[in-house]
Amino acid sequence: MRPYVYLMAAVTVDGRIASRTGYSRLSCPHDLKRLHAMRANVDAVIIGANTAIVDNPRLTVRYVEGRNPVRVLIDGALRVPTTLRIFDNSAPTIIYTSRRAPLEKIEELRGRGVEVVIIGEEKIDPGDVLRDLYRRNMKKVLLEGGGRTNWEFLNRCLVDELIVTITPYVFGNGVSLIEGEGYPNTEETPFVLELVSVKLCECGREIVLTYRLRCKNKFTQNI
Ligand SMILES: NC(=O)c1ccc[n+]([C@@H]2O[C@H](COP(=O)([O-])OP(=O)(O)OC[C@H]3O[C@@H](n4cnc5c(N)ncnc54)[C@H](O)[C@@H]3O)[C@@H](O)[C@H]2O)c1
Numbered sequence: 061m062r063p064y065v066y067l068m069a070a071v072t073v074d075g076r077i078a079s080r081t082g083y084s085r086l087s088c089p090h091d092l093k094r095l096h097a098m099r100a101n102v103d104a105v106i107i108g109a110n111t112a113i114v115d116n117p118r119l120t121v122r123y124v125e126g127r128n129p130v131r132v133l134i135d136g137a138l139r140v141p142t143t144l145r146i147f148d149n150s151a152p153t154i155i156y157t158s159r160r161a162p163l164e165k166i167e168e169l170r171g172r173g174v175e176v177v178i179i180g181e182e183k184i185d186p187g188d189v190l191r192d193l194y195r196r197n198m199k200k201v202l203l204e205g206g207g208r209t210n211w212e213f214l215n216r217c218l219v220d221e222l223i224v225t226i227t228p229y230v231f232g233n234g235v236s237l238i239e240g241e242g243y244p245n246t247e248e249t250p251f252v253l254e255l256v257s258v259k260l261c262e263c264g265r266e267i268v269l270t271y272r273l274r275c276k277n278k279f280t281q282n283i
């Protein structure tokens with residue numbers, strides 16, 4: 061068993077979540093409210109190491125009333141600095157890392173109340189992460205990027221709902237919503253996307269697309 065997985069992000073018209081310099085502030089105030097309402101609705105928010113390093117996010121609920129989710133970082137090499145805001149104790153934080161992680165850093169973070177879970181030899185299987193979160197009674201999680209982490213989950217059919225806000229910008233380069241080896245055509249994907257809704261954002265210049273993902277039978281993960 062695994063939690064239900066939402067993937068939420070803001071993209072430019074050319075599908076980028078960040079520019080080539082790492083700039084990623086795309087959401088308008090209402091879109092950020094939507095993001096925070098989603099954080100309040102889930103048990104955990106998951107991010108990858110680059111997003112943690114580049115954005116230094118808090119991952120708390122601030123723009124709406126609600127409970128903070130557990131903050132989850134996936135960092136195979138445990139290369140993030142220990143000074144990040146997600147280690148500030150304002151909400152629980154779990155790191156999933158591998159046996160490659162430096163022991164001193166693990167000890168330092170554990171000493172500061174961060175849960176460090178060693179899972180895997182080098183690459184971390186996102187299915188293992190989800191299974192472990194489910195064992196901790198987490199039934200709904202939000203994947204908040206970045207592109208590489210999104211690919212790791214999506215490519216294994218581990219995303220149930222995709223909520224993408226198209227913002228009126230173009231980067232022409234940078235980080236895509238999904239950053240992976242890619243698919244050669246529209247057939248050879250492990251999933252299909254079913255459009256659920258198209259909404260104009262309250263700010264008036266953004267479009268919010270919601271898709272349900274259906275895993276093609278032969279790719280269904282047995283978790
Ligand atoms: N606009 C948006 O909505 C939005 C949202 C989130 C992030 N971003 C942007 O995305 C950019 C970062 O994206 P990215 O694709 O470079 O990186 P990322 O944040 O997805 O982090 C990738 C890293 O996470 C670790 N990781 C992830 N999955 C792993 C696994 N299965 N096993 C081991 N390690 C794993 C690895 O260190 C990997 O290099 C940032 O610039 C950020 O600002 C934008």
Ligand SMILES: Nc1nc(=O)c(N)c(NC[C@H](O)[C@H](O)[C@H](O)COP(=O)(O)O)[nH]1
Binds near residue numbers: 084
């Ligand atoms: N939906 C969305 N729109 C954006 O414009 C943007 N930059 C992100 N990015 C997600 C990423 O995880 C960010 O780092 C956190 O949105 C910052 O979170 P905090 O405010 O520090 O809690 N997500």
